[in-house]
Amino acid sequence: MTEKLAGLATHVERLRIGTSSRSALRVLSDGRTGLALLPYMSPYPRREYLHLLSEGLRQLHQGMTVTLDAYAKWEPGEWAGYAEALRPFQRQAQHAADLVSLDGDSRRLAEQASLLACRLIELPRPPRIPYEAFRRFFRHEPHEIRVLLDWERLDRHHEAGEVRVSLRMHRSDRGFHEVFAPWYHQDHTRPADFGEPGARPWRFSELAACDRGLSPTHQEKIRHFIGAYRDDEPSRPLHLSLATLDLLSGRSLVLDGNHRLAAILRLARESHEIRISEFRISVPLSRGLLPDLTHWPTT
Known part of the structure; x- marks a missing residue:
């Protein structure tokens, strides 16, 4: 015994x-x-x-x-x-x-x-995820979602049974053409504010390829994470837990982990093994939920 x-x-x-x-x-x-x-x-x-x-x-x-x-x-x-x-x-x-x-x-x-x-x-x-676990994980440091997501509105949608969180696993840099960052550009040549006329959101398939048109701050943070990932147990898959919002029609918006995702996708192109756990939240879309939805059809 x-x-x-x-x-x-x-x-x-x-x-x-x-x-x-x-x-x-x-x-x-x-x-x-x-x-x-x-x-x-x-x-x-x-x-x-x-x-x-x-x-x-x-x-x-x-x-x-x-x-x-x-x-x-x-x-x-x-x-x-x-x-x-x-x-x-x-x-x-x-x-x-x-x-x-x-x-x-x-x-x-x-x-x-x-x-x-x-x-x-x-x-x-999996693939279903408890909303409560998603909320606790991404509401607080060190994983706190930094875009202007209205958590109270999201909670009300959850109470009405209108929220679904699902898990998607990615082991390569493929599949990110319709995944977008809450960062914006003008003709891929210079950064733009999200409310600026003509501003367009970046695709991660574009961010994985080059820095052109990104702000110096974003460029510096991406380079920082590339170095950190290279130094951190290089024999293991590079892992990232990612929060995204379902934009419908196969598209999604990254809510947390944008710099790390751009860094990991660039390293994947160098043949590094990766493992990305995407926690995608589906909810009725409105600009009151997230100001960035100005760029997307709402429901």
């Missing part, structure tokens, strides 16, 4: 640090095995085990509702393994809660584990 507690504690601690698919699966699979052994444990280690198991489930739920780590980094096979382990775990936890041979505290803790598992089951899985 001591060994099982130590192994579970290791993976619970790892879930506090980040939403590791391996640790999530171990908490569920080892937890299910431990739940089946509850009748054979003495009361104190049984309650200690259940407390630790519930903490692991709370950390896993927090990792899927407060951060976007799992959605950005887990592969489809990892999601499949997680889903396959989750429901049997919940059934085993509910079975333990119904055992009359257990003391009352243990049954309550097992019921708590079952309820936490039910909350995990209710969360959407």
Whole structure:
């Protein structure tokens, strides 16, 4: 039993640090095995085990509702393994809660584990993303969306059931011809304000090719991120979590991460391996939601 507690504690601690698919699966699979052994444990280690198991489930739920780590980094096979382990775990936890041979505290803790598992089951899985997780991640530093997005209006659309967040994965620089920046130009020769007559938004397929027509500030920031990405673990894929707004007709507007995206796309053209997690939000479009929508058809 001591060994099982130590192994579970290791993976619970790892879930506090980040939403590791391996640790999530171990908490569920080892937890299910431990739940089946509850009748054979003495009361104190049984309650200690259940407390630790519930903490692991709370950390896993927090990792899927407060951060976007799992959605950005887990592969489809990892999601499949997680889903396959989750429901049997919940059934085993509910079975333990119904055992009359257990003391009352243990049954309550097992019921708590079952309820936490039910909350995990209710969360959407890719390509759907919980709006609450998107909001918490992109509303605050260091990932705060810096364009003038009206979050209160967006929240009202969410309450009316009019918001959908979906995940799109990109592993190359292809597919960005209809992805736009909230930056503007005049005939690709000079920067422009978004309200300037004749101003046009930049496509990222254009930004990946050259700096011409960009402001010196944007050029400098893109060069900074190119250098930072080159220095940061070059043997691994370059990763970016990106917030975009669905403009309909296959187009989208980047809300956060514009300089980093331009940098990564340029490095992709140098044969660097990339992994871009695009969190695309679909909502009725209006200029009150975002002033940049002056350049796009609204709904």
